[in-house]
Amino acid sequence: xxxxxxxxxxxxxxxxxxxxxxxxxxxxxxxxxxxxxxxxxxxxxxxxxxxxxxxxxxxxxxxxxxxxxxxxxxxxxxxxxxxxxxxxxxxxxxxxxxxxxxxxxxxxxxxxxxxxxxxxxxxxxxxxxxxxxxxxxxxxxxxxxxxxxxxxxxxxxxxxxxxxxxxxxxxxxxxxxxxxxxxxxxxxxxxxxxxxxxxxxxxxxxxxxxxxxxxxxxxxxxxxxxxxxxxxxxxxxxxxxxxxxxxxxxxxxxxxxxxxxxxxxxxxxxxxxxxxxxxxxxxxxxxxxxxxxxxxxxxxxxxxxxxxxxxxxxxxxxxxxxxxxxxxxxxxxxxxxxxxxxxxxxxxxxxxxxxxxxxxxxxxxxxxxxxxxxxxxxxxxxxxxxxxxxxxxxxxxxxxxxxxxxxxxxxxxxxxxxxxxxxxxxxxxxxxxxxxxxxxxxxxxxxxxxxxxxxxxxxxxxxxxxxxxxxxxxxxxxxxxxxxxxxxxxxxxxxxxxxxxxxxxxxxxxxxxxxxxxxxxxxxxxxxxxxxxxxxxxxxxxxxxxxxxxxxxxxxxxxxxxxxxxx
RNA sequence: UGGGGUGUAGCCAAGUGGUAAGGCACGGGACUUUGACUCCCGCACUCGUAGGUUCAAAUCCUGCCACCCCAGCCA
Numbered sequence: 001x002x003x004x005x006x007x008x009x010x011x012x013x014x015x016x017x018x019x020x021x022x023x024x025x026x027x028x029x030x031x032x033x034x035x036x037x038x039x040x041x042x043x044x045x046x047x048x049x050x051x052x053x054x055x056x057x058x059x060x061x062x063x064x065x066x067x068x069x070x071x072x073x074x075x076x077x078x079x080x081x082x083x084x085x086x087x088x089x090x091x092x093x094x095x096x097x098x099x100x101x102x103x104x105x106x107x108x109x110x111x112x113x114x115x116x117x118x119x120x121x122x123x124x125x126x127x128x129x130x131x132x133x134x135x136x137x138x139x140x141x142x143x144x145x146x147x148x149x150x151x152x153x154x155x156x157x158x159x160x161x162x163x164x165x166x167x168x169x170x171x172x173x174x175x176x177x178x179x180x181x182x183x184x185x186x187x188x189x190x191x192x193x194x195x196x197x198x199x200x201x202x203x204x205x206x207x208x209x210x211x212x213x214x215x216x217x218x219x220x221x222x223x224x225x226x227x228x229x230x231x232x233x234x235x236x237x238x239x240x241x242x243x244x245x246x247x248x249x250x251x252x253x254x255x256x257x258x259x260x261x262x263x264x265x266x267x268x269x270x271x272x273x274x275x276x277x278x279x280x281x282x283x284x285x286x287x288x289x290x291x292x293x294x295x296x297x298x299x300x301x302x303x304x305x306x307x308x309x310x311x312x313x314x315x316x317x318x319x320x321x322x323x324x325x326x327x328x329x330x331x332x333x334x335x336x337x338x339x340x341x342x343x344x345x346x347x348x349x350x351x352x353x354x355x356x357x358x359x360x361x362x363x364x365x366x367x368x369x370x371x372x373x374x375x376x377x378x379x380x381x382x383x384x385x386x387x388x389x390x391x392x393x394x395x396x397x398x399x400x401x402x403x404x405x406x407x408x409x410x411x412x413x414x415x416x417x418x419x420x421x422x423x424x425x426x427x428x429x430x431x432x433x434x435x436x437x438x439x440x441x442x443x444x445x446x447x448x449x450x451x452x453x454x455x456x457x458x459x460x461x462x463x464x465x466x467x468x469x470x471x472x473x474x475x476x477x478x479x480x481x482x483x484x485x486x487x488x489x490x491x492x493x494x495x496x497x498x499x500x501x502x503x504x505x506x507x508x509x510x511x512x513x514x515x516x517x518x519x520x521x522x523x524x525x526x527x528x529x530x531x532x533x534x535x536x537x538x539x540x541x542x543x544x545x546x547x548x549x550x551x552x553x554x555x556x557x558x559x560x561x562x563x564x565x566x567x
Numbered sequence: 568u569g570g571g572g573u574g575u576a577g578c579c580a581a582g583u584g585g586u587a588a589g590g591c592a593c594g595g596g597a598c599u600u601u602g603a604c605u606c607c608c609g610c611a612c613u614c615g616u617a618g619g620u621u622c623a624a625a626u627c628c629u630g631c632c633a634c635c636c637c638a639g640c641c642a
Contacts (some may be wrong), residue, residue, distance in 0.1 A: 016581080016589095046642055081641060138640055145638055148569045152638090183640055193570030195638045204640035223642050247571055247637050269572090271635095276578085324590065326580050328573090331635055335578050338591050348604060355601090383604080414602075423600055457600050468600045536603040 018327035020065060020268055024238060028069070033266065039071030040237045043097070043104075044078040044111070044230070047089035047211070049282040050297040051096045052304045053318065053339070057273040060322040062240055063102040074234055075104035079112045080226045082210035090211070092297075096305040101315045111230050112213045118221045118229050119173065121259040122184055122202060126165045130258055131202060132157055133168040134185045141183075145198055152190040152198040172205055175218045179205050186225075188254060196251045200224055228252045232261035239265045242272040243329060273325070274333040277487035278303045279494050279501055293505060294488075298544070300554045301488045301509050311485060312540030312556030317346040336487060340557040347538045347556065352380045352387065355425065355470040356518040356539075356553075358482055360399040362445040362474065365430060367452075368396040373475065376456075378426045390521045394427050397474040399517040404469040405446055407435055415467040416446070422467040429454040429465055477517040480551040482539065484511040486558055518551060 017025075027033040043062040045055065066073035075097065079085050097104070125131035134157045136144065146152040160168075169184055171177065184203035192198055202225040207218050221229075231239045239252075246269045256264055272280075279285065280303060288294045288302070297304050300311035308318065321342040325334050355378075377389040400416070409417040416422045421431045430448040438444050453460040457468070486509050488494075494501035522541075537559050542552040 044642095048642085078642070084641080141640075142638070146569095147638065150569085180640065185640095195570080197570095198638085201640050206640080220640090222640075227642085243572070244636055245642090249571090271573090324579085326590095328580075330573060330579090332579060335591065338579070341591060344604090353601080382601085412602095425600060427600095465600080467602080470601075536601065 019329070020061070020238075020240065020270060020327060021068065023266075023268055024065070024069060027237070027266065033264075034237050037237055039066055039069035040074070040235050041066045041071065041240060042074040042076050042231065042234060042236050044076045044227070045093055046078045046081070046084075047086065047093060048081075048084040049089060049286060050092055050304045050306060052280060052282075052285065052302075053275065053308065054273045054280045054303075056100060056305060056318050057322050057325075058240070058242070059097060059100060059102060060319055061270065061327060063104075064323070065238070065240065071237075072107065073102070073104060074107040074109060074236070076109040076111060076230060076234070077212070078223070078227070078230070079110055079210070079212055080220050080223060082206065082208040082213075082220065085211050087211045092306065096309075099305065099309060099315055100318065107234075109230075109234065110212050111226055112210060112217075114226070114230055114233055115213065115217055115221070117233060118226055119219075121229055122169065122221070122225070123166060124259060125186065125202075126162050126169060126184075128258065129162055129187070131165070131184055131186050132160050132162075133165040133172070134158075134183050134199075134201075135181065136183075138180065141201070145195065146190070151192075154190060155185065155199065158187060158199070169203070172203070173217070173219050175207075177205055179207055179218075181205060184219075186251075186254070188251075194247055194250060196224065196248055197254070200251060224248055224251050225255060228255040228261070228265065229259065231265040232256060232259075232263045235263050236265040237263075239267045241267060241269055243269050243331070245269055269329070270327050271329050271331055273322075274331070274495070275303065275336050275339065276333050276492045277336045277489050277494070277506075279489070281495075284501060287502070288488075293502075300483070300485050300542075303488075310542060310544060311554050312347075312538065313343055314346050314350075316350075317343040320346065333493070343557050344538065349383050350381070351538060351540075353382075354390075354519050354522050355392070355472060356480070356482075356516060356522075357399050357401040357470060357472055358513050358516050359402040360472075360477075360515065360517045361402045361405060361443055363398045363400045363430075363471070364445050364447050365396050365398070365450045366433065366447055367449045370396050372396065373473075376426050392426075392519050392521060393473045393476045394424075394471075395473050395475050398424070399472045399474055399477055400424075400446070400469055402443070405432070405435070405443070407443075415469055416448070420467075421451075421465055422469055423454075423457045423465045424450075424471045425468050426457050427455075427471065428452070429457065429459055472517045472519050474517075476520040478520055478522060478551060480516045480518045480522075480553055482513045482516045482553045482555070483542070484513065484537075484555045484558075485509060486511075516553075518553075522551065 041062045043059050063073040077090050134155045136155055144153045172182055183201045185199045186202055188197045188199060190198050201222055203219050203221055205218060206220050249267050252267050289297055294302055298306040298310050300307055321339050373393055373395040376392050376394055378392050379389050380387040405416040406413055416432050418432050418434050421429055423429050428450040430450045433447045435446045436444045487506050488509050489504045490506040491504045494504050538556040539553040540556050542554050545552040
């Protein structure tokens with residue numbers, strides 16, 4: 001069960017032009033680099049982990065850009081390094097992208113399916129004298145690569161005859177040499193200030209079980225060689241990626257040029273997404289999972305798409321968030337609060353409401369006939385009257401939230417306190433007459449009288465009632481557990497270089513409340529299922545932990561700061 | 568020290584020589600059968616910085632400063 005509260009249709013029409021769009025518009029203009037062509041992009045994750053909100057930015061940009069220009073976006077597993085990849089990830093990646101609302105049609109590819117062509121292109125480079133088989137060890141390659149200010153020294157194998165390299169390369173593929181003993185290297189520019197151009201490795205020998213090709217290959221192309229080829233073979237016109245690949249663009253272009261590629265894709269880089277109070281790197285997220293600091297990749301505190309989904313985030317809210325933060329080349333960190341804002345906005349408009357109390361206290365209406373019961377029709381969503389109403393039962397004994405009563409009211413408090421009137425939402429106006437405490441001073445029950453003439457919540461004499469509170473009929477209430485989630489880290493920037501993020505896990509990131517009470521109509525609800533109550537978080541049914549007799553709710557967004565600290 | 572990038576409000580972000588959009592956050596007010604939502608109002612005499620060109624500069628030129636990325640047989 002997934003919490004989808006809104007149709008998953010990307011609204012890229014509303015997406016304002018960003019610098020990538022401007023570049024594409026120029027490419028498309030008459031005489032431009034790809035005048036007359038259809039825009040074609042791709043989202044190329046390596047299947048070595050779960051997708052997170054940072055990937056959502058790339059997904060929205062890749063799919064959204066293609067859609068904006070009436071083109072297509074492929075989904076491609078960039079699986080050129082078998083050692084860390086797994087089918088578990090290729091499946092979760094597809095599920096999460098679908099959940100976000102994007103469709104790659106029949107254009108699902110594996111980079112590893114192109115290995116035969118990639119091999120042929122490598123042979124072509126060798127024949128042109130642009131690549132050679134090198135027998136230097138990894139250490140030797142590092143030592144001869146030079147430094148920031150000194151050029152690389154040539155490999156002793158750099159001028160090996162093409163025929164010899166071709167033969168060796170074939171034998172590398174045929175498994176004649178051990179892992180790591182040889183590489184295929186491009187012959188480019190040892191003096192370049194860009195390390196990527198100092199004879200980069202194109203192929204390495206690696207015996208590992210590949211999740212897709214199994215043991216068909218024992219040589220694997222490097223990203224820098226494989227990626228431009230993958231893009232060219234698929235007819236990609238614009239290869240969008242993150243900023244750290246800017247230095248790789250000259251090599252990308254070099255490959256495209258020298259293999260005589262069937263297409264000339266253009267790489268454009270944008271800044272990846274940073275959000276405060278969380279970490280985004282797969283390595284760090286993986287460690288949280290493996291050390292049990294969270295319950296899994298889908299722990300509702302995780303910034304993974306499956307975690308956000310379980311927390312109650314809607315696909316529309318995530319898409320809206322990405323579209324609204326914009327696209328630029330500035331390294332930026334967006335406030336987590338903005339993500340929450342986008343969720344609140346969607347939930348407020350589209351989520352069905354129920355009433356519930358987290359910390360139940362018994363409320364007894366002394367003048368309400370014992371044994372009597374009545375029904376109220378309550379709107380499911382005041383923002384959408386067309387979503388109808390539900391029936392909620394009411395009787396003499398109710399549950400209200402402890403926070404909605406103060407025996408000694410604080411200054412400005414306008415909910416229930418002795419002598420004060422408050423409205424039980426859509427039911428009656430009541431006046432508090434006092435409360436009973438046990439020996440330890442805990443409130444056992446609150447007493448009040450109801451105004452029979454106020455059925456529906458309006459006073460017959462027109463008097464104004466300032467406070468309105470939630471309530472649940474004690475006779476029909478359903479028990480539930482509620483989990484309050486907060487930021488995973490208690491500092492703004494757990495990624496800061498001078499801090500160990502594991503030392504800053506927020507100890508209050510998960511607070512579990514048991515014995516909570518929900519109105520009975522929650523039973524009939526399936527996904528989408530998000531609820532707002534208790535001034536004023538949004539909660540949603542946990543799709544994974546819920547059982548028929550033990551509902552579990554996750555709080556989707558924390559309370560607004562302006563409300564924190566108030567009674 | 569070499570190469571590649573980026574600097575507009577607390578956080579994102581428009582702006583492309585004609586006098587600083589918008590959103591989040593924040594503050595104030597109105598409304599309210601959720602202290603939510605919604606609605607108003609306020610929030611950069613200034614665009615990293617110092618000069619220069621111009622009638623006019625965030626936009627053009629020069630110098631300086633700050634920050635990010637790069638020396639994997641990772642992507």
